[in-house]
Amino acid sequence: xxxxxxxxxxxxxxxxxxxxxxxxxxxxxxxxxxxxxxxxxxxxxxxxxxxxxxxxxxxxxxxxxxxxxxxxxxxxxxxxxxxxxxxxxxxxxxxxxxxxxxxxxxxxxxxxxxxxxxxxxxxxxxxxxxxxxxxxxxxxxxxxxxxxxxxxxxxxxxxxxxxxxxxxxxxxxxxxxxxxxxxxxxxxxxxxxxxxxxxxxxxxxxxxxxxxxxxxxxxxxxxxxxxxxxxxxxxxxxxxxxxxxxxxxxxxxxxxxxxxxxxxxxxxxxxxxxxxx
Amino acid sequence: xxxxxxxxxxxxxxxxxxxxxxxxxxxxxxxxxxxxxxxxxxxxxxxxxxxxxxxxxxxxxxxxxxxxxxxxxxxxxxxxxxxxxxxxxxxxxxxxxxxxxxxxxxxxxxxxxxxxxxxxxxxxxxxxxxxxxxxxxxxxxxxxxxxxxxxxxxxxxxxxxxxxxxxxxxxxxxxxxxxxxxxxxxxxxxxxxxxxxxxxxxxxxxxxxxxxxxxxxxxxxxxxxxxxxxxxxxxxxxxxxxxxxxxxxxxxxxxxxx
Numbered sequence: 001x002x003x004x005x006x007x008x009x010x011x012x013x014x015x016x017x018x019x020x021x022x023x024x025x026x027x028x029x030x031x032x033x034x035x036x037x038x039x040x041x042x043x044x045x046x047x048x049x050x051x052x053x054x055x056x057x058x059x060x061x062x063x064x065x066x067x068x069x070x071x072x073x074x075x076x077x078x079x080x081x082x083x084x085x086x087x088x089x090x091x092x093x094x095x096x097x098x099x100x101x102x103x104x105x106x107x108x109x110x111x112x113x114x115x116x117x118x119x120x121x122x123x124x125x126x127x128x129x130x131x132x133x134x135x136x137x138x139x140x141x142x143x144x145x146x147x148x149x150x151x152x153x154x155x156x157x158x159x160x161x162x163x164x165x166x167x168x169x170x171x172x173x174x175x176x177x178x179x180x181x182x183x184x185x186x187x188x189x190x191x192x193x194x195x196x197x198x199x200x201x202x203x204x205x206x207x208x209x210x211x212x213x214x215x216x217x218x219x220x221x222x223x224x225x226x227x228x229x230x231x232x233x234x235x236x237x238x239x240x241x242x243x244x245x246x247x248x249x250x251x252x253x254x255x256x257x258x259x260x261x262x263x264x265x266x267x268x269x270x271x272x273x274x275x276x277x
Numbered sequence: 278x279x280x281x282x283x284x285x286x287x288x289x290x291x292x293x294x295x296x297x298x299x300x301x302x303x304x305x306x307x308x309x310x311x312x313x314x315x316x317x318x319x320x321x322x323x324x325x326x327x328x329x330x331x332x333x334x335x336x337x338x339x340x341x342x343x344x345x346x347x348x349x350x351x352x353x354x355x356x357x358x359x360x361x362x363x364x365x366x367x368x369x370x371x372x373x374x375x376x377x378x379x380x381x382x383x384x385x386x387x388x389x390x391x392x393x394x395x396x397x398x399x400x401x402x403x404x405x406x407x408x409x410x411x412x413x414x415x416x417x418x419x420x421x422x423x424x425x426x427x428x429x430x431x432x433x434x435x436x437x438x439x440x441x442x443x444x445x446x447x448x449x450x451x452x453x454x455x456x457x458x459x460x461x462x463x464x465x466x467x468x469x470x471x472x473x474x475x476x477x478x479x480x481x482x483x484x485x486x487x488x489x490x491x492x493x494x495x496x497x498x499x500x501x502x503x504x505x506x507x508x509x510x511x512x513x514x515x516x517x518x519x520x521x522x523x524x525x526x527x528x529x530x531x532x533x534x535x
Contacts, residue, residue: 034403042395046386118381119399120358120373187293188300271361275290 022267029124040132091208106192108182127178162237176262186276279371281333286365288326325351327506340497341486347503349486374449379440389424396443417442456487
């Protein structure tokens with residue numbers, strides 16, 4: 001019987017620069033997909049253990065929220081229900097993913113404290129765990145989307161394939177956000193509530209439950225809100241239209257700046273994380 | 278060839294409390310002086326390891342001895358790659374298995390069997406491989422039907438049986454152990470010792486932190502005595518144990534006759 005490696009093999013015999021070590025961490029973390037996907041599934045199973053419907057509870061609560069808001073707000077914004085409900089549904093499902101990744105991203109290292117102080121593993125594994133877990137929840141919630149699109153006869157063409165690169169970009173953003181906010185929150189414990197308040201405010205200023213058209217000529221400035229850009233690049237293709245000009249541009253710029261900035265901080269402070277939590 | 282070489286290694290960690298963990302206070306401190314600044318940087322630096330130089334080579338069975346707080350667990354964590362040294366260097370090569378906490382990764386809501394897979398995952402063993410080992414591990418624990426119950430229903434002795442069985446299912450090149458066996462019952466301890474015999478036999482380096490002089494004399498050939506993060510004595514395990522007992526007796530004597 002052959003034995004696989006136990007724990008992580010370490011080879012500190014070569015001196016590595018902090019950036020190289022950070023890069024190794026990211027590469028190694030990404031390659032351990034079996035580990036973080038199993039951890040993410042475990043998280044979900046544990047969260048809903050003992051409950052009747054499991055993760056579909058989230059789907060149900062979302063359906064109720066959509067039904068309640070849909071009827072009233074469609075009137076308020078003078079939009080027809082068959083246009084407003086699909087818009088609201090898709091928007092809420094994506095917003096749920098984006099906002100939860102940001103909020104749970106703060107807990108990336110804090111929630112893994114007992115593991116980080118007992119077992120050596122790449123720090124990025126914890127970030128992948130957070131993002132993967134939320135992708136699984138997103139998959140559960142996405143179940144409503146085809147239903148709504150069919151019920152309201154939304155014309156969907158092959159543009160829907162654009163959601164694949166869109167999801168890929170959002171995943172990358174999820175990783176750097178989890179690492180960045182995870183590190184900051186590990187050092188400064190009042191950051192998670194600050195982030196939560198921030199996200200709540202952004203929810204109201206982003207067109208999720210109100211249509212972008214309500215802004216009139218200011219609509220073109222919307223992509224400056226990167227969270228709007230993130231929602232737009234997935235929502236628009238699903239509703240059979242094109243994202244606003246510059247949504248993709250803003251998103252790509254944010255991705256690049258976020259990745260570079262987070263990498264720089266990660267390289268500098270990676271070895272301190274264990275001491276902060 | 279596995280080795281662990283430390284050169285002038287120090288570990289200093291800041292203990293943040295209250296104000297210094299607050300971003301708001303840190304920002305305020307930048308703009309005000311006096312008391313607020315003092316609060317924000319309110320941290321104590323603990324030097325857990327101080328200028329440690331040590332060579333551990335293939336075949337070494339090293340015992341770490343010292344009082345509580347001397348730095349044994351910190352040293353083990355540095356060797357495991359969990360704590361990064363704040364000063365000095367660590368050169369290491371080899372597959373490490375760090376058994377520092379028997380219950381790491383164990384989920385109290387999951388059943389014993391599920392926890393076996395989970396614990397294996399934290400040891401970098403793929404669930405597929407772990408599933409093929411579950412039966413042999415289950416047999417070692419002797420927990421029977423309890424394995425299908427959530428581990429929150431287990432007593433601490435049962436948890437140790439489970440944790441130990443999983444942690445020792447694969448022989449590593451470098452084995453780091455922080456003593457936690459003492460909570461097991463007599464029959465389990467005997468079984469654990471027999472497993473340790475085969476286990477330690479095939480690992481090339483063992484570093485064991487323990488207060489049990491029997492265990493140390495049995496398993497180790499070298500020893501180091503840690504005092505306040507420094508190596509106070511090193512050499513043959515029996516000599517170091519005697520040095521420790523001597524130091525303890527001396528302190529006890531000093532306390533009894535001030």
